[in-house]
Amino acid sequence: MPPALCALCKTERALIKRPKNHQKLCKGCFIQIFEDEVHHTIISSNLFFPGEKVAVGASGGKDSTVLASVLKTLNERHHYGVDLVLLSIDEGIKGYRDDSLETVKRNAVQYDMPLKIVGYDELYGWTMDQVVETIGKKGNCTYCGVFRRQALDRGAKILGIKHVVTGHNADDVAETVLMNLLRGDLPRLSRSTSIVTGSDASEVKRSKPLKYSYEKEIVLYAHHKKLDYFSTECIYSPEAFRGSARSLIKNLEKVRPSAILDVVRSGEDMARLVPGATQDSCRCDGKPASHQAAADDDNIGGCGSANGRTNGGEMAAMEKRLRENEAAEAGELETEITVTKIEVQRHDRPNQTNGQPKTPGTNLPVRLKQKLGTCEKCGYMSSQKLCQACMLLEGLNKNRPEITL
Amino acid sequence: MSTIQAAEKPPEDIEIPKPELSIVVEFTGGLEMLFSDQRRHPLSIPVTNKEGNPLTIADLIEHLCNHTMKDTRKELFVLDDHLRPGILVLINDADWELEGEEAYEIQAGDNILFVSTLHGG
Ligand SMILES: [Zn+2]
Numbered sequence: 317m318p319p320a321l322c323a324l325c326k327t328e329r330a331l332i333k334r335p336k337n338h339q340k341l342c343k344g345c346f347i348q349i350f351e352d353e354v355h356h357t358i359i360s361s362n363l364f365f366p367g368e369k370v371a372v373g374a375s376g377g378k379d380s381t382v383l384a385s386v387l388k389t390l391n392e393r394h395h396y397g398v399d400l401v402l403l404s405i406d407e408g409i410k411g412y413r414d415d416s417l418e419t420v421k422r423n424a425v426q427y428d429m430p431l432k433i434v435g436y437d438e439l440y441g442w443t444m445d446q447v448v449e450t451i452g453k454k455g456n457c458t459y460c461g462v463f464r465r466q467a468l469d470r471g472a473k474i475l476g477i478k479h480v481v482t483g484h485n486a487d488d489v490a491e492t493v494l495m496n497l498l499r500g501d502l503p504r505l506s507r508s509t510s511i512v513t514g515s516d517a518s519e520v521k522r523s524k525p526l527k528y529s530y531e532k533e534i535v536l537y538a539h540h541k542k543l544d545y546f547s548t549e550c551i552y553s554p555e556a557f558r559g560s561a562r563s564l565i566k567n568l569e570k571v572r573p574s575a576i577l578d579v580v581r582s583g584e585d586m587a588r589l590v591p592g593a594t595q596d597s598c599r600c601d602g603k604p605a606s607h608q609a610a611a612d613d614d615n616i617g618g619c620g621s622a623n624g625r626t627n628g629g630e631m632a633a634m635e636k637r638l639r640e641n642e643a644a645e646a647g648e649l650e651t652e653i654t655v656t657k658i659e660v661q662r663h664d665r666p667n668q669t670n671g672q673p674k675t676p677g678t679n680l681p682v683r684l685k686q687k688l689g690t691c692e693k694c695g696y697m698s699s700q701k702l703c704q705a706c707m708l709l710e711g712l713n714k715n716r717p718e719i720t721l
Numbered sequence: 722m723s724t725i726q727a728a729e730k731p732p733e734d735i736e737i738p739k740p741e742l743s744i745v746v747e748f749t750g751g752l753e754m755l756f757s758d759q760r761r762h763p764l765s766i767p768v769t770n771k772e773g774n775p776l777t778i779a780d781l782i783e784h785l786c787n788h789t790m791k792d793t794r795k796e797l798f799v800l801d802d803h804l805r806p807g808i809l810v811l812i813n814d815a816d817w818e819l820e821g822e823e824a825y826e827i828q829a830g831d832n833i834l835f836v837s838t839l840h841g842g
Binding site: 333 | 749750751806807809811814815816818819834836837838839
């Protein structure tokens with residue numbers, strides 16, 4: 317068959333078929349439209365302000381490498397006036413990060429950005445190798461994920477930076493939406509769909525400018541722009557592809573490529589229904605995004621990427637522990653729910669009378685975490701007395717025989 | 722599995738053994754670890770498959786599993802007899818979805834790139 321021509325310029329040969337609309341594009345038009353769409357997300361969500369210092373959570377992997385490259389391009393093209401820094405985490409897994417940190421070091425030169433690497437050992441007193449030595453390989457991804465999540469914030473604090481951007485893509489968000497839907501956890505679903513997390517009260521704001529970018533297009537962008545990225549599977553991460561939410565996403569994409577963005581949009585719509593949650597989404601109506609409070613519990617788990625990818629079995633075990641902690645708070649929380657207003661009205665829903673949302677009588681216990689305090693030990697934002705990292709550290713430190721108080 | 726052909730065909734059907742196709746197969750995005758940690762594999766592959774039809778991407782995938790992959794974890798490359806979802810294929814830099822996917826008939830000199838999207842952020 318004759319090669320298809322690009323749907324936009326109609327002169328070059330099409331090399332890309334866009335998953336979201338099946339549009340066939342040439343390399344040049346694809347790169348342009350990918351960048352334009354990220355720019356649109358940034359502008360419609362008011363993500364940056366001129367003079368802002370922004371740390372790019374950089375793992376050397378495809379998502380964060382594309383993020384750093386696109387942000388550099390857009391910052392120059394559209395004069396955002398942001399000051400970009402690469403921030404990398406060293407989990408302390410011998411041999412695992414060496415190559416990816418080398419990649420990040422090259423990226424720092426390629427993109428002319430300063431680089432800061434922070435280690436788990438300096439942040440927590442434990443490297444992941446030491447964690448695995450103590451608890452074994454089972455469940456270690458949970459530790460790694462919880463530690464990593466705070467590590468970026470803590471690293472940013474060291475640098476005096478109040479905004480961290482991460483490479484979470486549409487596939488990641490869709491996966492989290494499905495996971496939380498399967499768990500029946502709407503509050504967490506609400507937070508996970510938000511483009512910005514971290515309230516004004518919290519010290520570090522987080523955002524995901526690639527939230528609407530397909531993983532496939534990120535990989536193709538990296539390929540066609542010949543970006544220097546590194547891919548590896550975490551050596552402690554079990555092969556948990558089959559039966560995971562990730563495999564569900566990839567199978568859905570195979571059957572109907574638009575499914576990924578559809579799940580993201582559905583997640584945003586469902587988030588609107590969560591009491592107390594205002595939601596952002598790009599509806600092209602110029603409405604700025606609202607900020608979501610970031611409890612330290614979204615995106616748990618997942619080694620092998622900076623993106624908190626989920627991992628069936630370990631997830632379930634950790635879930636159970638966290639649920640037990642939440643149960644203790646349940647009474648107090650239900651009182652809070654009754655005074656919580658739904659801020660976004662859905663006029664097309666008949667079972668709300670005069671804007672007075674009724675919590676359905678037969679409702680399941682709604683786990684809301686509106687009240688975010690700080691961890692007693694480290695001061696990190698947490699809805700419990702101890703944040704998850706400190707909770708895990710407490711357990712670890714008990715198991716370290718030579719520990720002295 | 723070997724098929725023994727009965728030599729009952731009329732002489733005019735006898736063909737000169739076909740030459741092999743020279744192509745380049747590349748693995749990236751983490752897939753190289755399944756293929757001897759080597760990104761670029763110049764290969765000579767048969768021009769036709771078992772059925773005597775022109776070799777397609779589907780045949781190539783089978784060929785790669787049987788001849789090129791030393792790693793035992795075939796399921797990281799192939800699931801249920803098809804390429805594992807989440808692996809992209811670029812045929813001469815074009816998305817294989819534009820080229821007929823598994824049914825694409827391989828030409829001499831083709832560059833076929835397999836990219837995993839599943840590893841690392
Ligand atoms: Zn074009």
